[in-house]
Every structure is written in C-alpha cells, then in structure tokens.
Amino acid sequence: MRMTNLFFSLIVSTLIWSSVTQAKTCHQNHTAWSNTKPAVNVGHVITGEINKNGKAVGFHSRSGGHDPAGANMIKVLKGPNAKGIYTGQVTLCNGAGWTAKNGFSSFFPDSWTQDQVVQKIIEAHAAAGSPKTGKFSGKVDGITIEGYMCNEGQANCPKGNINTAYPLFL
Template structure:
C-alpha cells in the first residue's frame, strides 16, 4: 500500500510539473528511481484537445478556429495570433501580459496585450480583444455562432455579426465559409 501511495504521489508531482518534458529525479518516492523517468504531459496538448473536443456547435469553425480564438496559436510565420477568451485558463497557450488589461466596456469586453507560448503578439500593437471573463468556452462559441448567423461583409475581407446581447463580433472566413478567427469589438 505504501508503494502504491508513493507511486501516486510521484504521478501527481509529475503532472504538477507539466512544463518539464521528463522528470528524472524522484528519489524520495518508493519504486521510482532516477533511471526510470516519469514523462509529464507534453504542453498539456491532450488536455487542451479534450477541452476543445468537448465543445458543441463548432461545425462553423475551421479545424483550428476554436483553438485560435480560445487558446491562441503560433502561425506559420512564427507570430503569436488569436487568443480572445480566458475561459480555458491554464490550458490555453495564450496569456495576458500583467498590467495591460483595460477596463471592461458595457458588455464586459476588454483588451490586453498577450503572449502565446511565450511569444509576444506584435500585430495590433500586441493587443487582443476579449469576450467577458465570466464566460465559459461554450458561451464564447455560442456567441460567435450567433454573430455568424447575422454576419454582413465589413469591407475589409471580413464580416461583422451582432449577438442578441448587442456584442459585435468581427470574423474572417475561409473559402468554405468556415470561421478562421473571430473576436469581439469593444464599444467606443
């Protein structure tokens, strides 16, 4: 029983140190030696994927559209892009840079400078606009879908749609009319 408890403690420790790719020194845990490394999850990708896969009504998004909006990503050019919701917490690749978040507007929307996987965003002076901090990932997807249903061309190659709550969502679509990105537009 003590050996099982030690192994469980080692596994919990390994999972809590997810930023490490391999843990090799858990001498204090019975049954785990430096010669038997315990692998931690790689960047929590499986957990992020599970969170994204659990979302309903994502058929209007490209394969990476929800990830782009909810987590942020590094594009083919190596630039940090996306990240418009904090709903996924630590599972998201994006982070708000400390001290950069604006006050929320009347809808709870705000903007902040962000980094994604340690790379600071440079487009839009490094800022992303965010859906309300109190919203779940599903609420974000539902609002984007609602705006998608009322979209009109914005003249810049994108589209604007408005939710029943009055939030304008700006979005870009691919050639199949699937959402590649969508973000809220703050009130002036």
C-alpha cells in the same frame, strides 16, 4: 533578529513568486475545430496559436478570468467595459518559449464559457448574413463580433468555416 526575519521573508517571497511565474508549462497550441455548423477554429480563438510566419495570433477568451494552457495575459490595456469586453497584451507558447503578440487581443467576457464563446460567434455570423468567405461583423447581446471565414485554398482551414472571431472593444 527582526531584520534577519524580514530579509528571509523577502528571499522566500521572491523565490515563490519566481517559481509561480515560471511554473506555467509552455506547450504549443494547435488548431482545433468546434463541432458546429459552421465550425469555429477554437484553437485560434480560445488559446491562440503561432502562425506559419512564427507570429502569435488569436487568444480571445479567458473563461473565468483564467489563462488557458499555452497562453498568458501579460497586462490588461483597456476595460472591461459594461459588456465585459477588454483588451490586453499577451504571449503565446511557441513550443520552446513564449512569443509576444504584436498589438493587443480583445477578449470576450470572462463570465462566458468556451461553449458560450463559440455559440455567440455562430450567432454573430448568422446576424451578419452567414457569409461563406471573407470578413463578417454581427451584433449579439449588444456586443459587436468580427471574424474571418476560411477561404478556398487555405491550408488546415476548410472553406466555409470560421477561422477567427473576436469582440470589438467599444
């Protein structure tokens, strides 16, 4: 009887775990912009996206330590450091299933809200001299944030806006 109960508990636990891991709905994330000057591609930074080449890109924020819809933290690789920055392996929804991101993503502190992430990106951009094109790197609250501006001729990325930004894990 005891072995039967143990076996039954194991089966139920496995079924529950399986349903929990598969329960996350896969819906593809799309580009969305903050209402700031310059605007930040929050779709890319906060939830990640699948680029025109079918690659998973972005996803640098897990406010409250929670994955946003359409994104999954698979494994924390390093950290968090003293500032709360860490790196991890992630997957993003491609509309039909999940695509693993090559390499890793670095993450802003989980204690930061999405609005705080956007504000710190804007501050880092200003600290870098507010460039209109190319790469920028600025330090805010002891955290180095790198990013890239939208350039002339980029589809769905108006020139002068921030296309991506991420914290450096140091």
